[in-house]
Amino acid sequence: MSGSSHARAYLLAGAALLALAGAAPAFAQAQADTAAAPAVVADPDPETGGSQLQDIVVTATKRETNLQKTPISMNVLTATSLVDRHVQSLYDLADGAVPSLRVATFEARQSALTIGIRGIVPLDANQPAREQGVGIYVDGVYLGRQHGLNAALFDIERIEVLKGPQGTLFGRNTEGGALSLVTKGPSGKFDGSATAGIANYGGYNGALRLDLPETYGVSLKLDGVVQYQGPTTKNPLAGQTGFNYFDRRGFKATARIKPVDGMTADFSYDNGYDANSPFYSQLLNYNPNGCVAGTQASQPNCKLPGTNYTSLTGTVKSLIPGTVINGTSRQKVADIGVPQQPSIDKTHGFTSNIRWNVAPEIELRSITAWRGVDSTQWDNSGGAHRVPVLNSSNVVINGQLQNGTLFSRYSLADLHQNQFSQEFQAVGTVGQLDYVAGLYYFNEHVSDDAATPNSNFYNAATGTISIVDPCATITTGFTVVNGLPVGGTTSPAGSQPGCRSIDRASEVWSKSYAGYGQVTWNATDAVHLTVGGRYTRDEKQGVLHFSRNINYDTNTAAATRNGYQPLDRTWKRFNPMATLAFDASDSVHLYAKYATGYRAGGASSRTANYLPFNPEDVKSYEIGMKSDFWEHRARLNLAGYIMDRKNSQVDISSIQPTATGNFNNLVTINAPGITKIRGIEADLTVQPVDHLTLTAGYAYTYTKIPPVLITSTNVYQNFYIVFTPRNAANGAIDYTIPLNDLDLKLHIDGNYAQSTQAFDQFATHNDASFIVNSRVALSNINLGTNQLTISAWVRNLFDKQYIFRRDPSNSLPAAPTTPGATTGNINGVLGDYGNFNAPRTYGLEASVKF
Template identity: 25%
Template structure:
């Protein structure tokens, strides 16, 4: 079914008919059979190995085997089935991770993410380096709520920890092949070998290719295809019974088309041959996603009599090129493309000591990291794009000038406003008024900034004491501007801009965390971390384009001083001039911006947790924790009245939870309720006048919610699991920037509104049934169902709603008796739901908002052989 970007009706009730029916039948059949136990999961959320059920933190943990059965390939797939979590990597080089509604949507390098991603204990500072294929993975831990004590800065929302498998003391070879629709071809090769009595090696090679699932009607290139190769190698050396040295290295190559974004504006879809978000598309900016990434780490662990020492040293980096079509059309009059080039390296060192006795467990540590980066942002337009932008901005500012009452225009949704702007633009073209909107816009811009007076010095014509902006008839001047601008707009001349950033970020921290056993059943945990961040940052950009101006001819004098000797209409000499200007990086009228910036932030974050074990099977806990994310810099532009840097953000979270293993460990029930307050939330938005630009402002927000996870080993053959999350978020203060045209009234209107991309309800259900065969082999049938509530899809337009959706994945697998061979048939999005991932984006600046979708139905087969 089609999902309209602006439909605001009630969410449909999720349907479980087919899957719940199958579960009911399976449950009835199994009621007399012997029940198995749920397997224990060991996690390292508190920097030491513990049973998941003993950790007083809300955690969703997934083993590698479980993710394979779910058909999970990346973190986005995992996020769909994790309560309270949303992950989107339609653009793998700019992924977004949201835990309990906390995320940062900044695609530049001036800020840091709000959810920390770790791979084998090493923090990955940029999203472009965080997306790794989930092949040969031991487990993934998703820690919810601020993790400032043990995981440090930039974990205000939580932390995601990916743990790869270590080399083992055996010789193993495993080959996995996958084939599917849309040309899907994937392969994984695993080699594990014992090289000596105390040395073990492991290597993984992964390859993933898939074609685009829709056609580009404009031709020339594809979007949304995949092509990645990843190589991992690790060596484990055990020089003594108490010491382990583990070296890891990885290298990855990505060379594919970027995300498929298509226009959601009906009139633009029609002009583009009937494209849609859920069908074929038409783009004119080639989509590119290239990345070469590498990383290496050395982990040394030594056990002493009273403590364990751990050292993790790492160095990593990547070169990346991301290019996208921001308007979602192939129309030259709406061309808006962007490109980001990144060169990043990062070094980190952590030292940690762990100790434990019967009544006391403790961890102390220190860490240091340095990140160096260079980031180039480019934007591609045409002179026709500037006309489309001017029409859209003109309607928003004075629609009556176009014959449309302002209250009527203001009552429309953003998509309807953009659609009306397209229709007005087309009518102006048919009426020979191409370039009129730009001429009006340029006149107001130049007159307001004084640039018009500089370009046309009336004193040089003998008109002393007069200014062009005050004493020349505006209509005459617009008509004169039209002479040079109209042919320029009609030619759709190229208009490209760029801005360069560099950064040198350092962070140091010390931390400690201790757990006391107050009684046999009650533990008290107290932890704290001191973090100090320093950042050096540069921004360099200049106006790289010239607006052609041809002035001269008859013009009426207005607003003349009393008794001025010249009256009526005069003839101005012809003046050919050009005005430097920026559309993407306007800089508030500054023709050149070249700044070196420095700032620092520090914070003490901590946690206090009290847990009580009612018996061997049930534990409850209450925790108070806070997290800290360093401030940063507006990367694209800033100007008078707009701060170059923005404040750090802090969050405080109160949580009450329960973890239980019931009925002889046949049922696992974990629940939590939480409430948090967010101060100085860093929000990126497209704001400002006369030309909108991206700026980060600080706001406040709060959230409350609840999560439930259930696992049930109904029989030896039937396993059922489900989870539900509820989340209610709202702004309690919305920051506004007066210097770029925002008002206190605008900000007040946003107070009480929910955060973007945070569904209120989310529900998952899984059932897996194993059929033993007489040969010793087995068949495994599995279904995974997800329902996600509607949510706001655009920060600039809270009425733009993404509809709720449901997702069903099915899998049937066969495993040989020797476990040497495995084969599976699978289908993802089995009902071929048309699911919108998001609406809006930078294309909204010119009235051409795009949208993107989740993948349509995907099906295929896996085959694995082990030697």
């Protein structure tokens, strides 16, 4: 679509939105004359049916408000909707539960998640000195890292998906929005539930919730969960873990006390354990661009973006026997067995949440949290499908086997993070003014290391594949240590700790200080003006301890030659916000909003010089309408927005074979100019008859990053925003059939997403997707004083298969090794590799409430 076509589309969409907003008040007022507004409930349950849609309480403005009267574009996933979709972790929302929310794994790994909203999607935010673009909060506590986000969920009351910059109330790194998880606290009354289920692939799950009665002024709530799924792709190597496996467990305890009148203090501790393995990376094709030695002009498809090669040299290698090419269906068994052990994420946290109603006009709050995550990554999902590409025969130079005999890149990484945060809030109402004010402090320490040895050995003379043991001597005269041969030495290059050639190791200390305030002037019963601002000071120091197995702490001369400088940066920002809201009637609420946000800068530990990059800033302009009509049997929410982002952080990625492994070189730069993000969102809920609820959602997201001049090649290169479909939609049907004292509930949802890019620098798209989930439940089964619910669920009902991540880097010439290079090498060309989504999973579940 051309720029003028996009402009016309935006104008038409805006006109349609305004027309709906203008027409809706009169229609809705006529409906409102015959029906009173529904009561606000904390956790509406569609299973109860009823003649009207129930309202939902949210805390997006740091106070409890009615979702429909809150002038923020947001979606809420209630506890009921999470159960209906059998959501066990945040990755289960990757199927499109909210059209503008995108969740993906980093690479093929489940140990780190990429989460984006409205086209703000960081590709590699799992680096210690890099930040997310969407803030993740649990009970008001910001989680600083992507690692550990896929842990089991504890008794979630609701998930609020706040769309657009939330920089005023939620702070830095929320330029795309915020994901706020709210858990259920102690009630002080005896209550509880126990859930147990089984599933295919040897799966099972269980949860125990115990809410104890108040004793000596203390209310205690205990939560425990277990979740297991066996591999969906088998590993032929005996004794090794298959792919797409997880084994999670977690525990949380919350104590509530009320030391004085008006004060409530919650203290909680949680601990999570998640063992998992990556999705299998299949070889989708072989030399799809027809690369051969010759002139670049004769093969325009065999071109690495950002280069100006005039000729190509080298030879595309033939595949070793046994390698399977399959770009159409998910492999049930890997073609080549490889060493694979589970990645382990361990999370823990202590939280203190204190609220004190000092007077009718003010409530004071304190949120204190210590949190940490330890992540150990083991990813050997590529087998023979990634570099290094094998030679067709053994090559011996100076009596030693050279490149081509070892393969299967085992990507290993350790990350350790600890954070402390303290937030003070004052919330209240004085006359016509609703206010929020706060102070915030955040302190984080992160360290990581990474290695990428090769785990398998191919003997072309015999056609056999063997596993290379770490630090093991293969033949007299040279040593192979799960990496490339190291002649006559014992230099570490294996997969086990102590045997690794360290690609990179870094350490980062970050501090953030902020003060914020927001005031809403309720000028009349219908007109509300909100203004706010947040001042933030970020300090970040970082060091690169290792790069390409060079110890920068001891070999300072090599570090200097590589241009290395420690990171020591400070950034300051003021993020204002203004919203004008108009209640056209009791059922129609209009708003116009201006908001800003920013994501902190950092440095790429994947570069030899620890290349720094600056923050990115976003400005957002939004109009919206929230409406209830048809006697509160229908609800329509619309939003249209324009976001302009400055200094977009984009990545240039390549795999560089070295003497000790394969270095993942990723350069993060700030794209000049303004990145444009434009979108329209719509959410519809209808209850045409009692006990039947229909929902639908749609998101249109247009993104455009200006071309970037690559200084080393003097070529303009296009960059793309990853995992952001132009069009995404979903719908759901919930129907409850009363059967005397029992309820039979039927749920089905469908989720569509247009194809997207998976890498900033490649135009290559993933597949479009359409995933259907379903659940049937029979509830209110009387067990004396207890009630039983039994259910059957299925995710990906029709077993649809699509590639959610496609990597074309192995199909193209190698990246230049010297500035201005005009000759590209195709020795490393193999084919695209990628990951298919999870197959159909299904199971039975029973839950008892007591």
